[in-house]
Amino acid sequence: MDCITRPYRSEPRFELGQIVATRGALEACSNILMQKSLARHLTGDWGCICEDDKHANEEALIEGLRILSAYPIDPAKPCEGFGENTLWIITEADRSVTTFLLPEEY
Numbered sequence: 362m363d364c365i366t367r368p369y370r371s372e373p374r375f376e377l378g379q380i381v382a383t384r385g386a387l388e389a390c391s392n393i394l395m396q397k398s399l400a401r402h403l404t405g406d407w408g409c410i411c412e413d414d415k416h417a418n419e420e421a422l423i424e425g426l427r428i429l430s431a432y433p434i435d436p437a438k439p440c441e442g443f444g445e446n447t448l449w450i451i452t453e454a455d456r457s458v459t460t461f462l463l464p465e466e467y
Contacts, residue, residue, distance in 0.1 A: 373403045375422055377452060382461035389434055390448055395461055398432040402450045402459075408432040409442040421454070428452040431464075 382395070390398075401408060405422075407415050407430045414429060421428050430450045433440035440446050443464045452459040 376456040378457040386461040402430040
């Protein structure tokens with residue numbers, strides 16, 4: 362999976378709604394990592410997700426569905442988009458809430 366930060370659009374592509382985080386995400390991630398990951402999520406850099414999920418996110422922008430991004434907690438270690446070393450960000454379909462969480466908290 363491709364986790365490299367790419368030069369995506371600089372403007373937001375959707376509304377985030379209320380931003381919340383699980384206890385696990387808060388304990389595992391620095392504020393800086395969360396801010397940088399949120400900026401990537403908001404501009405369409407979906408992080409370490411498969412091509413099918415990237416395509417689903419692009420469709421979700423049009424259809425008003427849930428958006429999922431995945432980023433490495435420690436960029437020096439591998440991130441498969443799930444499991445250890447992964448931070449997920451999910452924006453709900455109605456764009457009312459965006460949540461930081463670890464995959465095991467889903």
